[in-house]
Amino acid sequence: MASQPKYLTGDPAAINEFIDKFDVFLFDCDGVLWSGDHLFEGTVETLELLRSRGKRVVFVTNNSTKSREDYRRKLAGMGIPSEVDEIFASAYSSAVYISRILRLPAPRNKVFVIGESGIEHELRTEGVPFVGGTDPALRRDVTPEDFRAMADGSLLDPDVGVVLAGLDFHINYLKLALGFQYLRRGAKFLATNLDSTLPMSHTFFPGAGSISVPLVNMTGETPVALGKPSQAMMDAIEGKFQLDRARTCMVGDRMDTDIKFGIQGQLGGTLAVLTGVSTKEHWEKEGAEVVPAYYVDKLSDLRAAES
Amino acid sequence: MASQPKYLTGDPAAINEFIDKFDVFLFDCDGVLWSGDHLFEGTVETLELLRSRGKRVVFVTNNSTKSREDYRRKLAGMGIPSEVDEIFASAYSSAVYISRILRLPAPRNKVFVIGESGIEHELRTEGVPFVGGTDPALRRDVTPEDFRAMADGSLLDPDVGVVLAGLDFHINYLKLALGFQYLRRGAKFLATNLDSTLPMSHTFFPGAGSISVPLVNMTGETPVALGKPSQAMMDAIEGKFQLDRARTCMVGDRMDTDIKFGIQGQLGGTLAVLTGVSTKEHWEKEGAEVVPAYYVDKLSDLRAAES
CATH class of the missing domain: 3.40.50.1000 (HAD superfamily/HAD-like)
Known part of the structure; x- marks a missing residue:
């Protein structure tokens, strides 16, 4: 003991x-x-x-939905002065991991993002190309044509080499299906963090780990997690x-x-x-x-x- | 052996x-x-x-998205004559389980449905009250007001005693959050089936088990599954x-x-x-x-x- x-x-x-x-x-x-x-x-x-x-x-x-700058503002709003360089959030952690540790060779180095703008901001800061995320083209119902276009690959970006899943308040079937197709084609599987729930308003809501878990269930693969x-x-x-x-x-x-x-x-x-x-x-x-x-x-x- | x-x-x-x-x-x-x-x-x-x-x-x-009548039509479309009474699909199986085996006493006997119209049709046939499902009011983005209204219970139907999750092509954060809130408040957890993937167009897409698995991840509870x-x-x-x-x-x-x-x-x-x-x-x-x-x-x- x-x-x-x-x-x-x-x-x-x-x-x-x-x-x-x-x-x-x-x-x-x-x-x-x-x-x-x-x-x-x-x-x-x-x-x-x-x-x-x-x-x-x-x-x-x-917290994977916020960039470091977003989080600095949140701290300031709570009355806590801070610098962006004092902040280490899982979106930033993920971007750093991809750009400095994974270092995938181009062209197959794009990230398919399941998540919010904080992840996109940090990937951009680190110079990592990405698709998905807050793209309005993915915020819609899946169609019969989508199923065909995912099956024949025409809806997929051939340069995607990583699927990064974080908390996504706009999760839908189309995004899960796309993430699964990329993983089936050999993309690396990362998650900003695996918290199953998100504490808010004195109760709990779905956390980032409950957004990526369908992909775990489908592939049998556990993602590399970039959060505590x-x-x-x-x-x-x-x-x-x-x-x-x-x-x-x-x-x-x-x-x-x-x-x-x-x-x-x-x-x-x-x-x-x-x-x-x-x-x-x-x-x-x-x-x-x-x-x-x-x-x-x-x-x-x-x-x-x-x- | x-x-x-x-x-x-x-x-x-x-x-x-x-x-x-x-x-x-x-x-x-x-x-x-x-x-x-x-x-x-x-x-x-x-x-x-x-x-x-x-x-x-x-x-x-x-298949949990189709009622027996839907499935009879599908069989007919394939050239196979059949009667509705020869068909046993997981949506029907779930409705029968709820109405004839669970037999929850009113008023707390409503079902919160995560799924498509086939489930709703079969619940209606068995006289089981339900909310959710294809309700257009739930096919939208979650809002800050929703979080508050889920936390204080005002967005929840107090009569829900069961959460039934099947394949839902319109899954979103709001439905997952509502399902979780009901389970936290003691609703029974059922799944039409737990297939992780759905074979279609010679490849695979998210199956019913990958729609309910976030709720499993959040609650640590395994649903009673009504499929093979x-x-x-x-x-x-x-x-x-x-x-x-x-x-x-x-x-x-x-x-x-x-x-x-x-x-x-x-x-x-x-x-x-x-x-x-x-x-x-x-x-x-x-x-x-x-x-x-x-x-x-x-x-x-x-x-x-x-x-």
Whole structure:
């Protein structure tokens, strides 16, 4: 059994020692910095504290519908100042993976996108050609002619070498059928992230993983996922920031995504907060496999370091 | 290892003995009677031979988009005369299961349908109330207002007690989100069938099982399936025709659906034909678990019984 985490709340000396151990803090957002529309008290000040001590903060999110610039605006709207370069979202992670790791040779290097504009924006930024996505030509009912044109290939772009599936609020039969045809013809299968549900308005809706799962069901193939807890995302973060994993700490509220992501990435540390999904019982229970290195009741407890 | 099947092609005495053993023949269609748009030679005559000997023939199909009447017309269009009462499709199977086996007490007995008009027709025939389906109000993009109205329940029908998912060429985010909300609120989860793909135009497209799999992914729950090889379908067939399983034979081309369906249903016999998906290697290989009792090269080989 893994050893139990160190509790930092109310212990300024331990908090200072904790902060000094790291140069980079990777932050999950919902459940850590805010919940739904509610910004937690002290979030902005805690981030400022870390920045004032020369730490790099990175916001790591599985949200695939937003580009980094979209997400920066969202943070600003919540009252959190940030730079685009501090943001690492799964759409960007996917674009970086395709352009810098996959590096498919032209001409068969186009991406068929199932998803929203955030993915398109990031692919464009990385110079990756794509089809699909928000193309209005695909936002329609499938027709008998489509079936024939998919069967004979005339509706397919022969240059597609990747299918990338993220959260798509405009998912339909035609897009699923096209994605399947491309995969059958040998395209690589990527997913921005595999979250089965999307928390919103205090309930849950279909998440990105429930948009790609029909393709998994049809092909029997599992996509490379570019969101937490996939280590493909960690590799992309490391490549981008040239960070020293030993001096990097992942901060999050969910054991099965955030803390697991940090542990599997062999980061120097993981910090759990109790303002989101997981509770202490998650790591205190018999046989718990994912145990953070540190925990606090709430993120702003770190501000005690100032005193 | 199961014993090997008896080969009937070219053996009139064995064919006669085979036919005499059964009162009812359950037929898979595509790959047995026809392939795609091509009716196999001798199909009509073989069915007539069985009928002339007093056998009941039943066409058993996982096609969930068609009602029995739709399917009768399809058979007629292929040149095969039939009666509605000889047809057992998964939409009908689902309607019968809901009305005669589930028998949910009113008012919470409405069905939220993900699927096409065939399902609606059969539910109506069985007197089962439903919402969703081909309702044009659901054939649209999801809106921010929808998320709120699903979260507070105002977009939901409180009388829905079942979610029934079949093949839906008009699947969208709104329908998946509604289906998920109903399941979260305790609705029973049914699927017309779980075929991952739909064979058409000599290739494959998303099947009914790939329409319901997002709901499986979100809830972690497996639906009761009313198509082959689910025994819920066999129970519905038995209930409808009051058949003697020992004197019933399943005829099909696929080991993993048709023949498995007959074996698990403890029918008196199973007959494989080699005009569809499966080949002899499927049962001759080491460790084969699904082995038919009989096989012929093609269905019309049974006509040798006449001589």
